[in-house]
Amino acid sequence: MSRTIKLTIEYDGTDYCGWQLQSNQQSVQGRIEAALAQIFQTAVRVHGSGRTDAGVHARGQIASVVLPREFAPDDLKRALNALLPYDIAVTAAERVPENFNPRRDALSRVYEYRLLNRLARSPLEHRYAWHVPAPLDFAAMRSAAAIFVGEHDFTALRSLGSDERTTIRRVFVSDWRRQEEIFIYRVEATSFMRHMVRTMVTMMVDAGRGVLDNERIVAIVASRDRALAPAPAPAAGLYLIDVRYGNRS
């Protein structure tokens, strides 16, 4: 029986340097490895589906772990949740084939970005949404979002910080929905590069504010010039929602 377990992880990224281990900083991966070491009394490595930056949240980060000895997935979930701090939780644990690789096997990733569009800042949304006080044209934002659908070279929209074999990505879904003052952007693609979603969000907000038109957005993407795109939107609004695999896992 395979000892490889697929973990679904939710976290509030506010107090972390991000998913990935970094020396002398609190990472989500580091906290989970520390909890596993407590359970198994030996070092256990966790492999994530990809990094998330400091302050970025997750509802469905996926990671794999090869257990040093047999342990029922449901018991592992309970033991981890008892040991992890309140801002990290394992929401599912299931046995998968030994060769499961959460990064390489992923067919797509789904992110959401939340923003609050009203004059006053919100104490209850402070950690969870970007506060945009300027009036926004919601239809213009949806129209800009549609530009990103399909296969594009996203060089102009990414920051350096991860090695990429290619800068081409296929975007399956890119759209905004709205719940009164809260605007939620949902995007699904094969994968994302560093700051790519947050830079797309700034461009769409600029479209909503009327300072960037669709023609210009198309031109910026086509330029492959990072200097032409705006700065990424704040991390606090971004959520890794889901990582999708084939039927096997």
Place this chain on the structure above:
Amino acid sequence: MSRTIKLTIEYDGTDYCGWQLQSNQQSVQGRIEAALAQIFQTAVRVHGSGRTDAGVHARGQIASVVLPREFAPDDLKRALNALLPYDIAVTAAERVPENFNPRRDALSRVYEYRLLNRLARSPLEHRYAWHVPAPLDFAAMRSAAAIFVGEHDFTALRSLGSDERTTIRRVFVSDWRRQEEIFIYRVEATSFMRHMVRTMVTMMVDAGRGVLDNERIVAIVASRDRALAPAPAPAAGLYLIDVRYGNRS
């Protein structure tokens, strides 16, 4: 021109002892009075529509303040939001008649209570919802909620801690809605006593878990005996949503 200003206040109650001033503790009222003292260089008293307990949140707490000198309401809002910590914000400020009294003039208060009904705890809902892992019968909870509508003596459901001339309250709205794993209870009444909403929530959750039936809920209310009702639900799920006044303010 009246110098009485009606403030609408949002706060994340997690790190406060509640709305009301208490010696040696951080209260929302205390923070607002400190900000007003900074602006006006003199002590300024704030009067709230009512208390909220430690950990309880507000989207629409109402307070009044009589300014020591003329100050435009919009400027006051901006100045306060610049001085207040991230977990307190003024979302509206408007001039009202001098005799406006946010507690006495209120016709009704609206509260909401959020709970998360799933097995795993949620890092993103940790401060904002009660985690109930047991399966809940949503229809049974709505049916129990309907019991509270109308005029009742709520002695059995309140904790001591505030002076009441009467323990009779008229409930206008009492119902649950649902967004997947999140259950939201909305209740509107003339006013509420301490722990009243949270005790109602525990009773309805007990109904949802199948351990308390409607007949028993009716009997507990009728008993006027605090010892028969269960403990109040956790503060983190409770929100003061709105305080309603007549047309004058």
